Amino acid sequence: MKQKQLIEELLKIVGLDQINTNQDDLYDASADRYKKYAKARKVLDVPQPLAIVYPANTEEVRNVLMFCNENKINVIARGGKTATEGGLENWCESSIVIDAEHLDKIIKIDEYNMQATVQAGVRLQDLEDLVRAKGLTTGHSPQSKPVAKLGGLVATRSIGQLSTLYGGIEDMVVGLECVFPNGHVSRIKNVSRRAGGPPKEVKPSLTKTLKISW
Numbered sequence: 001m002k003q004k005q006l007i008e009e010l011l012k013i014v015g016l017d018q019i020n021t022n023q024d025d026l027y028d029a030s031a032d033r034y035k036k037y038a039k040a041r042k043v044l045d046v047p048q049p050l051a052i053v054y055p056a057n058t059e060e061v062r063n064v065l066m067f068c069n070e071n072k073i074n075v076i077a078r079g080g081k082t083a084t085e086g087g088l089e090n091w092c093e094s095s096i097v098i099d100a101e102h103l104d105k106i107i108k109i110d111e112y113n114m115q116a117t118v119q120a121g122v123r124l125q126d127l128e129d130l131v132r133a134k135g136l137t138t139g140h141s142p143q144s145k146p147v148a149k150l151g152g153l154v155a156t157r158s159i160g161q162l163s164t165l166y167g168g169i170e171d172m173v174v175g176l177e178c179v180f181p182n183g184h185v186s187r188i189k190n191v192s193r194r195a196g197g198p199p200k201e202v203k204p205s206l207t208k209t210l211k212i213s214w
């Protein structure tokens with residue numbers, strides 16, 4: 001599909017301000033830090049995506065994915081762009097990036113059950129700062145913490161300096177809402193991997209970690 005036709009179709013799903021076709025941004029979106037030298041020297045050997053789309057809710061993600069699925073358009077999901085292993089690298093001519101920039105809401109901090117519900121585009125540092133103010137911690141501290149976002153952290157099974165104590169990100173996720181290419185929205189309930197029931201009493205301290213869901 002040509003870029004002009006693609007944009008016309010995407011405009012039926014999202015607003016004009018949610019579609020980015022700036023050439024510099026598309027070039028930047030072609031690859032991640034795995035090819036940072038080639039990128040900096042402007043000698044990247046991969047095609048540019050046709051557009052970057054910024055959905056603002058599940059329904060928009062669903063509609064964009066369904067459209068791409070039906071029209072054989074490749075999709076690259078994107079969070080904080082800290083990927084170092086080629087996870088954001090484009091490989092085909094007909095491709096778009098779905099960026100989580102507008103999915104940036106911290107929906108709920110449940111101190112009783114020690115759970116946080118956040119969208120995929122929330123920066124880990126922002127969540128950590130918020131729960132720290134309450135005397136809590138996410139217990140997750142990768143070096144990419146100031147930039148990486150929850151969707152990217154989960155997709156890459158991130159680990160950090162505190163993981164020997166608190167586990168990796170997969171030990172912290174208790175529930176998920178995810179959208180499949182055919183439009184099916186799967187919602188996994190917020191249930192801990194292991195639990196003897198919710199705590200009777202919560203005494204906030206930095207040794208208490210929150211579980212994450214979105």
Ligand SMILES: Cc1cc2nc3c(=O)[nH]c(=O)nc-3n(C[C@H](O)[C@H](O)[C@H](O)COP(=O)(O)OP(=O)(O)OC[C@H]3O[C@@H](n4cnc5c(N)ncnc54)[C@H](O)[C@@H]3O)c2cc1C
Nearest residue numbers: 079080081082083087142143144149151152153155158159
């Ligand atoms: C300076 C630096 C330090 C780092 N330190 C660590 C570290 O300590 N521990 C560690 O584990 N990693 C580390 N990394 C690697 C990287 O930061 C992590 O893998 C991080 O989890 C990626 O998060 P992100 O939001 O930046 O994702 P992105 O870079 O945007 O994406 C990473 C991958 O996840 C996919 N993805 C992103 N969002 C979604 C979504 N919503 N749904 C489905 N797929 C999605 C992307 O398609 C891509 O394949 C580091 C990287 C840098 C540059």
